[in-house]
Amino acid sequence: MLNVAYFSNQFATAQGHGITRYAHEMYRGLRKCDDLAIRPVAAWSSLSPERLSALQAETGLELVRLGRRLTPLAWHYLDTPTLERLIGGPVDVVHAVSLGYAIATRKPYVVTVHDLGPLTHPEYFTNTKPWIMEKSLRQAEARADAIVCVSQSTADEVEGYLGGHVADRIRVIREGVSPEFFASGDMACLARLDLPPDDVPVILTAGKISPRKNVQGVLRALRQVQDKIDHHLVLVGGAGWETEAVLKELDDGTLMNRVHLLDYVTDAQLRALYRRASAYIHPSLYEGFGLTVLEAMASGVPVITSNTSSLPEVAGDAGLLVDPGNDAEIAQAICSICTDTALREAKIAEGLARARLFSWDNYSRELRDVFWDVGR
Template sequence: MARYAQELLDALRALDGPKISPVAAWSALSPDRLAERRREIGLELTGLGRRGTSLLWTFLDRPFIESRLNRRIDVVHAVTLGYPVATEKPLVVTIHDLGPLTHPEYFRNTRPWVMRRSLDQAVRKADAIVCVSQATANEVRDIAGPAVDSRLQVVLEGVAERFFVPSDPAVLNQLNLPDAELPFILSAGANSPRKNLRGLLRAMAVAMQEIPHHLVLVGGTGWETSSFEQEIANPVFQGRVHRVGYVSDPQLRALYQSAALYAHPSLYEGFGLPVLEAMASGTPVVVSNRSSLPEVAGTAGRLSNASAPESFAADIVEICTNEAIRKRMIADGKAHAARFRWSDCAQAMANIYGDVSGVAFRQKRMAEQ
């Protein structure tokens, strides 16, 4: 979601369109880093603080965000379904997923009641509800009902141009990677039930009996640490699984481009941006056939049953051992990823801002209410 906010901001500012003012209710950055962000992107803080935002906006719907800023505001865009946003201005809300409400078994410490209050506010007040995939839009429609039909729009995310450009492999020198001559399979995501890294390990335990590839995991430790450690203790993984933790953006690009295959076994995604980033980087992708991932990967990725280790392993082995399939997937993946541009996302959002700020639109919304 942080990448979504930053990429959308940059793309909107590249348009000859609306003037965008990024706003946060609070910040955990150090004073020096916060001052740097203010200079870099013009970030403003409402001054309400984290606790004040939660209490005031969730329960009182006051003070309005526009009253805390020193500029004229025409439209307020909440780029994620976090706290409800108090405003009297036309409101646009982006919903990435409703996982804590629809699949609570995949989430923890997410305070689903906050998401529920935010969703209720969006259904009640938002002039446009933007979903990043059709799968997410379907979830919103299932929960909110037909009241949102006229305001529900799907605006797909994009792939930054830098992922199409060759990276500097030297940025990987400090990471715990296999020897350069050994091929590896890459997967990015925190260790959690939703990301299904345990399922990937089970598939790799099968696949590694047929292919020489190592496995490189990018991301945080998540909250399945003990069971994950039990899986990784399998003797077949001896020296062949490399956990590199969080990486910089240049390192991530280099990892995508160096990998023989990118595996995305997630059981639930609102969108699944790493799938497109890997494709843009010229890497074949095998991806779970669940939630939004089929619409994101399209026919350019190999859709597989990530809940069945043997099936997922078979797809991994076939792609890694069949050069003709690899070449076709690389070409198809690049062409597919090129269809997802942040500039298109930004233009669609700018059009929505213009629509909801129009007098006729506002009068129609007031009549509906």
């Protein structure tokens, strides 16, 4: 039995998308490996006391004794006390589920890298501390026995940033999609959301409003085809640092009544929104993986996404790939997928087949092999 300390602050946070979803999906998958003992660990939690207690009872989550403020300071400046000492009990391997901050450990060490955006594309990120990611990445360079990357695009980025000497420690394991997205959603959970009437078709896009999500490009493209389609646009994920610019884009009134800005939604609502949508659009300028593309495909929604970064790896030929910097190309893709029934049905079928190639269970088994490789 291999004892794995599974460090993830996102595992203990309140909102469940992005790396939080990854952390929980991985935990569930790894728990199925009968030769692993997985111990979730976090420095802090944003859950209510009731939800935190329930999560701890269900998973054995441990919060390190130093807490939210002292933990990163002690690990960054002193490289002590070690994670294994703070939680006690047997630890054979430490897994950092993301590049949060450097972790003090003397055990075999595995780090998952989702992307290097704040370091390589700072223009797309704000309210981040690149020096923290830099420190964590450099620690991985110096100490990690394996660097797990969620796409080949991210792997190339890591090797390009750190140098070829880390190539033999990089493992590419692509993310999966939960079986729940293949099942019918509970549409009743959408009742309280600001959505158009059921007979109005919608295009969905998900993610906090930020420059890399290219929401302004979507709006400009939609304006070009607004007289050719009846669809409304639904944006899920809440306000980000580009919200003001997006609202300004809507100021002229021509799109205002056809755009619905939703905040954070529950997992059940997200699954239902995919089912409600006629198309999913994700012309992001930069992604480490792009999990929502897979989720949409699994939900039976045709997908328009970018031909850059990791997104072609995820979508393959099943997605309608566009240049995210070309508004006219995005507009043409929107018009095609919304008006060409044969194309739409073909992309739905191809998307479902594509999504079935990505499994969290397969991901977990590959990650399990990495743990045993470094922890023997």
